[in-house]
Amino acid sequence: MIKYEGLELVSGGVCAPKGFKAAGVHCGIRKNRAKKDLAMICSDQLCDAAAVYTQNLVKGAPILVTQQNLKNGKAQAVIVNSGNANTCNADGEAKAAAMCEIAGKALNLPEEDVIVASTGVIGQVLELEPIVSHAEELAKALSYEGGHDAANAILTTDTCEKEVAVRFELAGKTCTIAGMAKGSGMIHPNMATMLCFMTTDAAIDHEVLQKALSTVVNDTFNMVSVDGDTSTNDMASIMANGMAGNPLIDSVESEEYELFREALFAVLMNLSRMIAGDGEGATKLLECVVTGAVDTQNAKIIAKSVITSNLFKCAMFGEDANWGRILCAIGYSKADLDIHKVEVILSSEAGSLQVCKNGAGVAFSEEKAAEILKEEEIKIIVNLGDGNGKAVAWGCDLTYNYVKINGDYRT
Structure with missing residues (x-):
């Protein structure tokens, strides 16, 4: 809370x-x-x-x-x-x-x-x-x-x-x-x-x-x-x-x-x-914080695109710092941005780790990333460097249990 x-x-x-x-x-x-x-x-x-x-x-x-x-x-x-x-x-x-x-x-x-x-x-x-x-x-x-x-x-x-x-x-x-x-x-x-x-x-x-x-x-x-x-x-x-x-x-x-x-x-x-x-089958709360967007609406578009990406949600379930899926979701969001300015940081109670700068990957410790992603709450911080727009979106990981719950929901 x-x-x-x-x-x-x-x-x-x-x-x-x-x-x-x-x-x-x-x-x-x-x-x-x-x-x-x-x-x-x-x-x-x-x-x-x-x-x-x-x-x-x-x-x-x-x-x-x-x-x-x-x-x-x-x-x-x-x-x-x-x-x-x-x-x-x-x-x-x-x-x-x-x-x-x-x-x-x-x-x-x-x-x-x-x-x-x-x-x-x-x-x-x-x-x-x-x-x-x-x-x-x-x-x-x-x-x-x-x-x-x-x-x-x-x-x-x-x-x-x-x-x-x-x-x-x-x-x-x-x-x-x-x-x-x-x-x-x-x-x-x-x-x-x-x-x-x-x-x-x-x-x-x-x-x-x-x-x-x-x-x-x-x-x-x-x-x-x-x-x-x-x-x-x-x-x-x-x-x-x-x-x-x-x-x-x-x-x-x-x-x-x-x-x-x-x-x-x-x-x-x-x-x-x-x-x-408490999403169906979820094991992690995902919070995407977007700053530096050209305006609030574009920040919202990007934040929602990240937390709705099934590939990214699966990566979070597997505790895999596959940051490319974040960039992918940002790229197809249709938001107004310069992808070459994008910075991505993964954060939790276990610490923070930059995984992308200027739209490209940076060297990081996979061991530290795994430690961060083991936590139940994961924050994805996206800095765009384009303006003052900001937004926050919330989602969860995509797990085997989601399919199990919905496969027989009615019966």
Whole structure:
């Protein structure tokens, strides 16, 4: 977990901000009774809300319903199931809407104030009976300590829960932003590329909240890739209930907006690293840091090209300092650069090693390289020498286990 000055990392997940309860239960969508498969988050009062959605043309039915529900920028609850994506089904929208109705009835809230999401296998009909029969149980299980159970209930092939919460000061008031996410496979840039649900007790107008979320997502979730597949269902949503008592943030020009945006970045950046590090079958988190690009956009193109290169990802799994694959990925990225200025450094807790200078190889110790690449977190530093543009992207190695996991995912 990376810390930032002025921000305090706190526990509690999505329940860390004031006025949020959460819960997760096993309802029966998933056959394994040991795995929770239905989650709920609820605020004590109506929230300003915002969301971003997958750019895949095939969109899960829950996304279409949530988009409709959030047209007024308001929400108070989230219901989400794992084990079935409710995508590419003729009755999908009706069932996603029914999930909102079920949650609204259990919580005594208008159904249009509910955010709905599903994750799991595509193309299988979602049975509502398990959700109907466990909705009251789920609502009764809601607690101010239930964040971890909710985070557990949204997992699919993930190996661990992904939760981050940060506390900070806004105009003399203590505010908190928290998030829980799932994502291990079918992860590729162009948000939303995973499910993420965020809560905050800060008071912020929904249009300003949307601006903050969209901006931060471009530098975090949109810079993550596990396998090059952009999912059909995924989105990131945030609810702000204002219970911290700070003056309403209603302008992107204010100092308070910048403080809020920085805190949101800390949450989503750490969740991005968790998702990349927990990629299906992954053994290493890869972070590509690009500096000296002609501008930010070109830096992003290069960083993403490196961490999405299957050949490079395989080399990292094999702990092979095959830096030529990095240069190859930079070269076909279509970014604006002078390849003769490129410098590449491999780095980890075991040290740093320059492997390329001025676009050509330099002598280095293979023993030192092997030592560096044995670590679980590898940083690839690319200096371009063309300007001030910089960007960071996150990915993981490509392993035998990735194929094993996805070879029989449905069966």
